[in-house]
Amino acid sequence: MNTLLARRMADIAPFHVMALLARARELEAAGRSIIHLEIGEPDFPTAEPIIAAGCQALTAGCTRYTAAAGLPELRQAISNHYRRRYGVTVPAARILVTPGASGALQLATGVLINPGDRVLLADPGYPCNRHFVRLVEGVAVGIPVGPETGYQLTAQLVEQYWDARTVAVLLASPANPTGTVIPPEELSVIIATVEARGGRVIMDEIYHDLVYGAALQTALAYSDQTFVVNSFSKYYGMTGWRLGWLVAPEDSVGAAEKLAQNLFLAASTPAQHAALAAFTPDALAIFEARRQEFQARRDFLLPALRDLGFAIPATPDGAFYLYADCSRFTDDSYGFALRLLDETGVAMTPGIDFGHHRPNLHVRFAYTNAIPQLAEGVERLRQALRG
Amino acid sequence: MNTLLARRMADIAPFHVMALLARARELEAAGRSIIHLEIGEPDFPTAEPIIAAGCQALTAGCTRYTAAAGLPELRQAISNHYRRRYGVTVPAARILVTPGASGALQLATGVLINPGDRVLLADPGYPCNRHFVRLVEGVAVGIPVGPETGYQLTAQLVEQYWDARTVAVLLASPANPTGTVIPPEELSVIIATVEARGGRVIMDEIYHDLVYGAALQTALAYSDQTFVVNSFSKYYGMTGWRLGWLVAPEDSVGAAEKLAQNLFLAASTPAQHAALAAFTPDALAIFEARRQEFQARRDFLLPALRDLGFAIPATPDGAFYLYADCSRFTDDSYGFALRLLDETGVAMTPGIDFGHHRPNLHVRFAYTNAIPQLAEGVERLRQALRG
Numbered sequence: 001m002n003t004l005l006a007r008r009m010a011d012i013a014p015f016h017v018m019a020l021l022a023r024a025r026e027l028e029a030a031g032r033s034i035i036h037l038e039i040g041e042p043d044f045p046t047a048e049p050i051i052a053a054g055c056q057a058l059t060a061g062c063t064r065y066t067a068a069a070g071l072p073e074l075r076q077a078i079s080n081h082y083r084r085r086y087g088v089t090v091p092a093a094r095i096l097v098t099p100g101a102s103g104a105l106q107l108a109t110g111v112l113i114n115p116g117d118r119v120l121l122a123d124p125g126y127p128c129n130r131h132f133v134r135l136v137e138g139v140a141v142g143i144p145v146g147p148e149t150g151y152q153l154t155a156q157l158v159e160q161y162w163d164a165r166t167v168a169v170l171l172a173s174p175a176n177p178t179g180t181v182i183p184p185e186e187l188s189v190i191i192a193t194v195e196a197r198g199g200r201v202i203m204d205e206i207y208h209d210l211v212y213g214a215a216l217q218t219a220l221a222y223s224d225q226t227f228v229v230n231s232f233s234k235y236y237g238m239t240g241w242r243l244g245w246l247v248a249p250e251d252s253v254g255a256a257e258k259l260a261q262n263l264f265l266a267a268s269t270p271a272q273h274a275a276l277a278a279f280t281p282d283a284l285a286i287f288e289a290r291r292q293e294f295q296a297r298r299d300f301l302l303p304a305l306r307d308l309g310f311a312i313p314a315t316p317d318g319a320f321y322l323y324a325d326c327s328r329f330t331d332d333s334y335g336f337a338l339r340l341l342d343e344t345g346v347a348m349t350p351g352i353d354f355g356h357h358r359p360n361l362h363v364r365f366a367y368t369n370a371i372p373q374l375a376e377g378v379e380r381l382r383q384a385l386r387g
Numbered sequence: 388m389n390t391l392l393a394r395r396m397a398d399i400a401p402f403h404v405m406a407l408l409a410r411a412r413e414l415e416a417a418g419r420s421i422i423h424l425e426i427g428e429p430d431f432p433t434a435e436p437i438i439a440a441g442c443q444a445l446t447a448g449c450t451r452y453t454a455a456a457g458l459p460e461l462r463q464a465i466s467n468h469y470r471r472r473y474g475v476t477v478p479a480a481r482i483l484v485t486p487g488a489s490g491a492l493q494l495a496t497g498v499l500i501n502p503g504d505r506v507l508l509a510d511p512g513y514p515c516n517r518h519f520v521r522l523v524e525g526v527a528v529g530i531p532v533g534p535e536t537g538y539q540l541t542a543q544l545v546e547q548y549w550d551a552r553t554v555a556v557l558l559a560s561p562a563n564p565t566g567t568v569i570p571p572e573e574l575s576v577i578i579a580t581v582e583a584r585g586g587r588v589i590m591d592e593i594y595h596d597l598v599y600g601a602a603l604q605t606a607l608a609y610s611d612q613t614f615v616v617n618s619f620s621k622y623y624g625m626t627g628w629r630l631g632w633l634v635a636p637e638d639s640v641g642a643a644e645k646l647a648q649n650l651f652l653a654a655s656t657p658a659q660h661a662a663l664a665a666f667t668p669d670a671l672a673i674f675e676a677r678r679q680e681f682q683a684r685r686d687f688l689l690p691a692l693r694d695l696g697f698a699i700p701a702t703p704d705g706a707f708y709l710y711a712d713c714s715r716f717t718d719d720s721y722g723f724a725l726r727l728l729d730e731t732g733v734a735m736t737p738g739i740d741f742g743h744h745r746p747n748l749h750v751r752f753a754y755t756n757a758i759p760q761l762a763e764g765v766e767r768l769r770q771a772l773r774g
Contacts, residue, residue, distance in 0.1 A: 004554075004587060005642050006501045006523070014645040018454075046450035054657070055442045063433035063627045067405075099486050099629065102651055114393045115502060115524055131649040136393070137502055137524050167391075200391060240450045240656030242486065242629075255392050258401040262518040264489055268655050269627030270441070 012131045017349045020337060024347045035377040037365045038337075038347040040176065041239050042320070047286040049277045050238065057273030064269060068261040070097025070245070071272045077279050078230075078245055085209075086218045094224075094253050096246045096260055097267045101206045101231035104246035105132045106263065107256045108202045108227040111248075112168055113138035119202075120161050121170040122153050124177055124323065124354035124362070126204070129170050141166070144357035147313035151178035151323065155189040162197055169194050171219075172204035174211060177354045177364040178323040179298075179316025184217040191222045202227045206244070207319040209235035209287070212295040214317035225249045232271075234319075235287055236278045241271040294320050297367040297374060304378045305365065308385055320367050323354075327361040329385060337363055344380035399518045404736045407724060411734045422764040424752045425724075425734040427563065428626050429707070434673040436664040437625065444660030451656060455648040457484025457632070458659045464666045465632055472596075473605045481640050483633045483647055484654045488593045488618035491633035492519045493650065494643045495589045495614040498635075499555055500525035506589075507548050508557040509540050510742035511564055511710065511749070513591070516557050517742075528553070531744035534700035538565040538710065542576040549584055556581050558606075559591035561598060564741045564751040565710040566685075566703025571604040578609045589614045593631070594706040596622035596674070599682040601704035612636045619658075621706070622674055623665045628658040681707050684754040684761060691765045692752065695772055707754050710741075714748040716772060724750055731767035 017038050024034045045051075069075065075092040082090040098104040105128070113119060115137035121129055123142030130140035143161055145151045158169055171190065173182040182190070194201050203219035203226050219226040231244035248256045260266075277283055302322060306312055311325035330336040334350040341347050349366070351359030367374060404425050411421045432438075456462065462479040469477040485491040492515070500506060502524035508516055510529030517527035530548055532538045545556055558577065560569040569577070581588050590606040590613050606613040618631035635643045647653075664670055689709060693699055698712035717723040721737040728734050736753070738746030754761060 004499065004585075005639065006497070006499055006504075008501075008523075009498060009642045009646070012645055012649055014641075015648050018648075041452055045448040046445075051445045051448075051450070054445050058433075058438045058441050058445075061432040061438075063438070063625065065428055065626050068402075100652060106650065110393070110522060111396060112391065112393055114395075117393075128649045135497060135650070136395075136522060198391075238450065239452050240653070242651070242653070242655045252392065254401075255396045258399055259396070261402050261405070262399060262515045263493065263522070264629070265487060266627070266629070268629045268658065270657065271655065 008134050011134050013127060015127070016334065016353050020341060020347060020350070023338070024341060027341070027345065032345050034345045034347060035373050035380070036347050036369065037367070037377055038349045039368055040321070040366055041368060042234065042237050042290070043368045044237050044290055046237050046241070047283050049280055049283040050274045053277035054270055054274035057270050062269055062273050066266045066269050066272060068264070068266050069257050070267060074272050074276055077276060081279060082218065082220065086221055088218060088221045090220055090247055094247050094250060096248065096253070096256055097272060098244045098246055098260065099264050099267045100233065100242040101204065101229050101244035102128065103264055103267065104229040104244050105129065107246050107259050108229065109133055109138065110136055110259050111252055111255045112200055116165060118163065118166040119168045119170055120153065120158060120166060122151065122175065123357040124151065124351065124359070126172060126176045127353055127355065142355050142357065150180040150314045151175060152180055152182045153190065154186060155193045158190055158193050166199060168200045168202055170202045170204070173216070174207040174318025176207070176319060177321050177349070178314065179319040179321045180314050181211065181214045181216060181317045184215055187217070187219060188222040191219060191226060195223060195225055200225060200227060202229065204229045206231040206234055210291055210294060210320065211318040212298060220247060232275050232278060235291070236275070237287070237290070238271070238275065238278070241268065241274065243267055243271040243275055294367065297371055300371050301365065301367050301374050301378070308378065308381055322365045322367070324363055324365060325361055326363050331360055333360050333363050340381065340384060344384045346377045346380050395521050398521050400514060402514070403721065403740050407728060407734060407737070410725070411728060414728070414732065419732050421732045421734060422760050422767070423734050423756065424754070424764055425736045426755055427708070427753055428755060429621065429624050429677070430755045431624050431677055433624050433628070434670050436667055436670040437661045440664035441657055441661035444657050449656055449660050453653045453656050453659060455651070455653050456644050457654055461659050461663055464663060468666060469605065469607065473608055475605060475608045477607055477634055481634050481637060483635065483640070483643055484659060485631045485633055485647065486651050486654045487620065487629040488591065488616050488631035489515065490651055490654065491616040491631050492516065494633050494646050495616065496520055496525065497523055497646050498639055498642045499587055503552060505550065505553040506555045506557055507540065507545060507553060509538065509562065510744040511538065511738065511746070512742055513559060513563045514740055514742065529742050529744065537567040537701045538562065539567055539569045540577065541573060542580045545577055545580050553586060555587045555589055557589045557591070560603070561594040561705025563594070563706060564708050564736070565701065566706040566708045567701050568598065568601045568603060568704045571602055574604070574606060575609040578606060578613060582610060582612055587612060587614060589616065591616045593618040593621055597678055597681060597707065598705040599685060607634060619662050619665060622678070623662070624674070624677070625658065625662065625665070628655065628661065630654055630658040630662055681754065684758055687758050688752065688754050688761050688765070695765065695768055709752045709754070711750055711752060712748055713750050718747055720747050720750050727768065727771060731771045733764045733767050
């Protein structure tokens with residue numbers, strides 16, 4: 001134990017799946033066939049129009065710093081996206097381009113959270129969220145959620161957990177690890193509930209365009225006081241480029257920009273130039289085809305896992321995750337995932353990576369693989385679980 | 388005033404030069420010729436071998452996440468660099484590739500600093516350093532330094548300011564804004580002084596290869612307990628790519644990696660592949676030629692500014708900055724910089740961007756312009772200041 005480390009490090013968890021991934025790589029190196037259902041990253045490479053724009057920017061020498069808030073033309077393109085996609089007016093001046101959604105989450109929490117301030121969020125949820133709060137000495141309050149609320153917070157839960165030290169609620173829709181969506185009418189009531197108490201909503205919309213039929217609306221349609229986090233990683237397929245954005249309320253955008261100057265200087269310049277191509281018709285057609293492919297995978301994997309005996313009571317309407325109750329098989333999902341990896345070569349993420357509420361009874365499957373691989377994975381699991 | 392903002396935002400300063408830069412752009416848009424001596428970024432584009440490697444990586448589809456610590460081959464290349472350049476063995480396992488030196492500074496401060504902990508640093512200095520400390524609720528203690536110590540901390544100053552709440556000292560050599568270097572023997576005594584008190588040194592070496600004759604040694608030669616921050620931005624000319632690295636002590640590297648997973652996921656994948664080309668003989672020859680060009684610029688600009696009446700008592704041996712005492716002309720360096728920009732079209736950075744110690748009596752000149760432009764700038768200043 002290193003006693004020189006800051007206390008916060010005891011509360012910041014590593015990604016436990018990395019140990020599993022290392023084991024999977026070991027097995028692969030030894031010649032085993034591994035089916036990766038643990039990776040939260042699209043299996044598609046970045047679309048060709050974006051690659052081409054990236055190369056063009058490099059050869060044109062676009063390699064110097066941009067302003068901290070990002071390329072003006074990219075901020076405008078994102079603003080146009082809100083008008084076209086949602087019919088919502090978001091001035092480019094409120095949009096900051098960031099190093100991934102990670103950068104946006106860090107700006108929002110850094111700007112809003114004082115030491116001891118409480119931030120409500122769903123448990124299970126994306127683990128980094130509570131760590132961004134912890135980094136600035138805030139207190140992330142994980143609210144246990146289950147299938148009865150679609151694994152999402154509700155206005156009623158927010159009311160129930162709100163207290164004098166609470167300053168913000170962090171929502172994600174569609175969510176990781178559950179893929180579930182907050183219905184628009186509920187979202188609008190949550191936002192009103194939070195704002196009536198003088199708090200702020202931080203809204204993670206990084207999976208917003210990966211939805212399969214569910215109605216969805218950006219939080220910006222309901223309030224211009226919301227901090228909205230988004231990303232070029234998932235729908236736009238630019239994970240490794242590390243590019244996202246933050247929409248900040250008008251009275252906070254100056255503070256967020258000041259923090260961005262100091263923490264990042266700016267987001268990657270080549271990535272910003274490349275991302276301009278993400279809004280072209282050619283690129284959008286590719287993303288739509290990929291979205292349909294994800295939908296087909298979900299439609300295949302969801303019933304297949306249920307048939308194996310996994311309980312997935314709330315139908316996931318977005319992202320590329322299925323959060324499965326494995327209590328029929330085990331009360332130790334980490335050991336379960338390790339055992340299945342060794343026995344079947346199928347890798348999944350144990351619940352422990354997503355919080356403290358019943359992680360031992362859940363695993364996450366990511367359908368970031370083509371249907372034949374998913375089918376092969378299901379078949380191997382069938383033999384192991386029925387054996 | 389937005390009362391919903393966290394208190395830290397009152398202590399985090401914007402880059403004041405941005406207002407000046409905006410004014411310069413305005414003048415340029417109106418047709419005025421502006422000589423930019425305010426920009427802390429090499430005027431050279433990224434070298435061709437790196438551009439080529441970047442394009443190759445993109446077309447090969449290297450666009451997905453890397454591990455949080457970075458590409459193994461890049462970590463190894465950096466390790467080799469320490470052996471070749473300094474004769475120091477630094478295992479790749481202690482090297483984390485980060486989104487710029489900014490990311491490395493954030494990991495080091497996040498891992499080490501508890502709320503209320505004090506971190507000693509030189510004033511004037513790189514402004515973001517104190518803000519990284521403030522972000523995690525630490526207290527950055529700016530120690531006023533002047534020409535008598537080469538604008539650097541000394542072991543004596545560290546002893547003098549150390550108290551029971553002090554946990555770390557942040558050094559930069561060569562430094563921004565002064566370009567001065569800590570002599571190796573002094574550096575080794577500072578490190579011993581800090582470690583004897585149970586503290587840690589965070590050492591910023593991002594300008595390490597941009598030196599003009601001064602002896603220099605990496606802090607890693609003196610201690611394996613030091614956190615060393617470095618970057619591909621300055622010497623390697625990759626500013627806009629946002630790529631740097633952190634060398635962490637063996638007992639802290641796990642914590643730093645865990646924090647990197649949560650705060651960044653990983654550094655940019657295309658940038659990491661491109662950076663592999665930075666250590667090729669072709670690229671290194673380009674960097675050496677550029678270093679010599681910077682040296683020639685310093686050798687031109689330093690005496691020219693002194694001749695104009697700016698006092699630059701400690702000769703800057705590195706980086707691409709001259710920190711000039713302008714007290715002969717003004718006691719309001721910000722107004723002075725604004726006035727000279729308007730009158731002469733020469734842009735410089737006022738001292739206020741570098742701390743609280745006599746900022747009003749100093750400006751920083753960056754020689755990130757070819758000598759003919761520097762000469763033109765000097766001539767314009769001569770007319771304005773002697774007029």
